[in-house]
Amino acid sequence: MATPRYLTAQKISLLVLTRLYCNSSLPSSATIPVLSFILSSNLPPTASSARPRPSSTSSRHDTSFSIDAFEDVLQGHASSMPGRTLLDLFLKHMWEMNSFDALHALFDSILDLITPPSPGTLDEEASDRIYLSKTSPLGVFVRRAHLEFTRLQFDDSMKLWSSFIKYRAPTAQWTKRLAGLASSGVDVVVSEMGLRVGDNVYEVAYGHLDEQDEEGEGMSLDDLDRILEFQLERLQKFGDRVPDDMKGQLRSMVSASGMVHRPAHLVQFFDAWKAGDYTSAFDNLHRYYDYAIQTRDKNHYQYALLHMAILQAEFGCFGEAIAAINETIATARENQDMTCLSFSLSWLNHMAKAYPKEMKGAGYMNMLGSERDALTFLKAKAKEMKMYNLLSASLLNEAKFFLATGDSIPRALEHIYQSSHLNIKENINSYGSQMLLTSILYTRLGIPHLANAHCELLLDCYSHTCSLEERIRAIGRRAFIVSQTGRYDEAISTLEAVDPSMHRSLKFHQYLVLCIGILKLRRAIRTSDHPTATHLLQTLKPSPSPSNPLLDPELSFLQHEAYIEYLVSTAQFPRAFEAISSLAKALKDENADIALRVSVLIMLADLWHKVGKPERGFSVALRAASVSFRARLAVSLWCAVGCLGGILNGLGEFVGAKRLVEGVLPQALEGTDTMLIGTLYSHLADSYMGLANPNLADSALLPPVTSPSTPKVAPSPGSSSRSRAFHIAKAELYIDRARDCFKKARSLDGECEQLMKKAIIAKLRGDEKLAEEWAQNYNRVWEEGVRAREG
Incomplete structure (x- = not known):
């Protein structure tokens, strides 16, 4: 059978549980767990996959869960029957479906759950039942299950029944009360006819039950779409890539379905993007929206342009990025999509601040006026549209603006606290950027231990809600704070101990490698290991512009700073002066x-x-x-x-x-x-x-x-x-x-300089012997330093 559209053995079991919930009086303690289990297994994703940042998804993503999941939910709750648990009642209803005809009877009667009787015909038993609204999540699930079953051909419905038998089979040994119900085997009709394993009729109907499950069996196209949506959320929100084993499973599931899944192309787009594969990312993005246009799904065309703009900017193609983002803004206005419009303007404002020289060179003219005016406009739009994610980000951007321009520190703190209050009140989960900005603030105020504490707080308490980029930046910031005390080995070890999965994204791999390289260069300069420093500069020598579009702006400046420190330490003062002058001019031009x-x-x-x-x-x-x-x-x-x-x-x-x-x-x-x-x-x-x-x-x-x-x-x-x-x-x-x-x-130079001063003081006092001892200490310390760096 080809992959089913919607119905699987898991969904039949959920229908049985739904009918049990409606027809039986459950204890109050079991109501929320049962409803949560049913809804989390059936609710579709709440955000479109085409949108840049889905806000929330179901907490349960295992769409092909085993029968053991029902035991975990129902075992601990007593039923209205003495001595019976909800699991006993559930298994009783499951095994009462003892034939293919009983499966039809289930779907024929399932609509009774959403069809309450007329007020004049209510009896005592009907008054105790729960009737579902047709528009409620459970009502929609029941109606769709009934519709999908009526669409099935006979062969597909038979295979659905066989999959349900295999899915239910492990429960035969769970309780002795099933002895009578489960004794009939897979089908009561087979038992009544006296058919056994090996008979021709039995083999035709149920001979395949002992076959090994194939990859993706028991999963519908709806389940596969939900899995792809979950992967998209991980890719978009956290910035990580699909693991290799999961990639193989997704590939086999998609190929086994025999259909073209548009979300699969978007998953491949994000995965290729994070891997730095520009060509594959570009191709998969085009494939995704080509299929969307073929199916006349043009509602989110502006998001295709937005993704294109971000992709072009990621690889330094600012001219193409500006053209794409301008088209995005025009399309969003035409479609009256204020979410996309506000996000596009916010991203454009960020790019103009991060890469001003490249954006001006590509012909960008600030459409929102000054940066302060742009932030005011974005805040007003976010409040008007109740886009709390954008409002929180705008408040943090305004705090960054105050810090970058040397404005009031109390006002920056006020905006950070407003963003924090908004995160808690509206459950936004943007704590990562807030913690990093607070860390920067305390670093500027000269309180490094508080800056380090906020980085630790991000990694220890909010890592599950933070993007991969925010976690890596927190690790890098901690490493540089540790290096200020001279513990370069510990700082480098911290960066090298990062989870290997983070290196699977090209951008983050480059970030970590560059951080390690800068720390090693600083250590070589401080220890006067000039050959090593010269060797490291072959790969770490900065570009003329401090805002390299393919490099993090903060690390780009650290590269320039380390390079100038190397020139000064090797007494190359003219070259150091030229490097400082060019860096100062570039920073002034970019209003850094x-x-x-x-x-x-x-x-x-x-x-x-x-x-x-x-x-x-x-x-x-x-x-x-x-x-x-x-x-x-x-x-x-x-x-x-x-x-x-x-x-x-x-x-x-x-x-x-x-x-x-x-x-x-x-x-x-x-x-x-x-x-x-x-x-x-x-x-x-x-x-x-x-x-x-x-x-x-x-x-x-x-x-x-x-x-x-x-x-x-x-x-x-x-x-x-x-x-x-x-x-x-x-x-x-x-x-x-x-x-x-x-x-x-x-x-090493600083330590030896102090020893030289001690020797000079002793000589000025007239103590030649002590001066000679300090001179010998000078030679000893220098030789020990040379041996330590060579060892």
């Missing part, structure tokens, strides 16, 4: 996030300080500190103030440098960036050495000052030997602390 632009200013100021021109870096560092303070970028503020302290030390302004560094050091200690803390301690030690003897400004202890504009500071006539000893002791204390921090951060 203020945190990224401030980071570039700090890199430029630090570069001027390292090349011996601190007065040129002073204004840059001061500007970075001012912007960071206004935008509440705590980590950037600490870095900028530390850079200012180093510049002031180079200019001989030791008192001012000390006050600045001491002002931010307690807050920086609350963070986990050991490299930053070590740098601040080092600048503070330089300030105290300068206060001990201003003439030391020209020594090797402090950065060299070669500019002729550097003022000459005369020794303070009031400095006493006691004050000098106090300042030198303070300097040594902070040098030791800086060395500990650099050691935790695995910065």
